[in-house]
Amino acid sequence: MSMNSQHHLDLMFSLIKPVVEASGHQLYDVQHNAGTLAVLVNGDEGIGVDQLAQLSRSVSKVLDEHDPIPGRYTLEVSTPGVERRLRSESHFSGAIGEIVNVRTTPEPDGRRRVVGTLVSVEGDTLTIDDANTGVTEVQLTQIEKARTVFEWGPAPKPGTSAGPNGLKHNHKGGSRK
Secondary structure, X not given: OOHHHHHHHHHHHHHHHHHHHHOOOEEEXXXXXXXXXXXXXXXXXXXXXXXXXXHHHHHHHHHHHHOOOOOOOEEEEEOOOOOOEOOOHHHHHHOOOOEEEEEEOOXXXXXXXXXXXEEEEEOOEEEEEEOOOEEEEEEHHHEEEEEEOOOOOOXXXXXXXXOOOOOOOOOOOOOOO
């Protein structure tokens, strides 16, 4: 990403973050690709469709007032989902204990993909426990692309209760209503 486009995203982040936080949610990420501005938000108790619609109207109003994007674009406000992209240290810190899929720059041994449980994030170093190769350390600067991995568990038997978070499957992120 060029320095100019990063500055552009930082500006949008600074405009949008107060609006999202005022609604009681957290701004996860802002992405601007091919005429679409994606605003990804999280909530401790999930985020419903009505809340997303209200946030979309509020964010749209702020963007219309400040007009930080030249030309036409489509605004999308959503949750990052269960398989969310990981781009910053805070994204990785929030995914500790989850399964991650990380693609790195080419290593001398040819290995480019690490899939396993994210154990820790210390500074710019991730520790990932890969079931096949054991514990691996990856530098944030080596990462080309990363995301969380959602694993479907067995469906509960009829008549049994849902998991501890009220859902049939245990995962973080995504919408609940």
